[in-house]
């Protein structure tokens with residue numbers, strides 16, 4: 001059973017199931033999955049997962065949504081899995097380490113700004129679905145100029161940006177949930193002109209990949 005999460009229903013028009021409400025969130029109960037619309041941004045993504053997992057067993061969770069591509073990153077309309085997320089608005093511009101406090105400590109492991117998604121599940125899906133695995137960057141802000149986007153890409157070694165991924169990845173680690181993240185490229189990061197966006201292609205890629213994922217044995 002999958003817990004499927006997307007920031008908005010816009011990314012999930014193809015999901016069919018019985019509507020239900022769970023605290024502040026709306027969702028669907030379908031065949032082989034439960035879906036929740038988390039809301040945009042880091043806090044919403046982490047809260048929705050944590051609230052649901054506190055009351056329900058979660059075997060594996062998939063966060064899926066749109067993303068902006070950095071120069072040299074995935075193509076417009078392309079879907080990729082995210083193997084690691086960078087939380088780039090946590091700490092100083094260069095991150096949290098100079099402050100000396102990790103964002104998360106699990107046993108001997110201390111996490112500052114970089115959070116892995118479940119490696120086994122990610123690699124297995126990448127192979128089964130023929131998807132590349134990328135490094136994602138998360139902020140509660142979107143890049144508003146190509147220059148801003150390029151600076152972030154170079155500073156953190158990321159190929160795409162979104163507003164939820166690192167919060168989801170960190171929450172999965174803290175909760176012991178096997179988490180994977182699927183992103184389809186809707187736009188060049190830092191480009192606000194919607195004429196440069198490929199929303200229909202990106203949504204089509206999300207429908208194709210999630211459909212194949214749910215159909216897999």
Ligand SMILES: O=C(O)c1cccc(C(=O)CC[C@H]2O[C@@H](n3cnc4c(=O)[nH]cnc43)[C@H](O)[C@@H]2O)c1
Nearest residue numbers: 007040066067068142143161162163164189190192
């Ligand atoms: O109005 C704008 O100029 C604008 C620019 C980038 C993104 C948005 C959104 O409304 C994003 C909302 C939603 O989609 C994800 N997303 C998609 N593209 C990006 C991006 O370039 N940078 C960050 N997030 C992006 C995001 O995860 C949100 O869920 C508006």
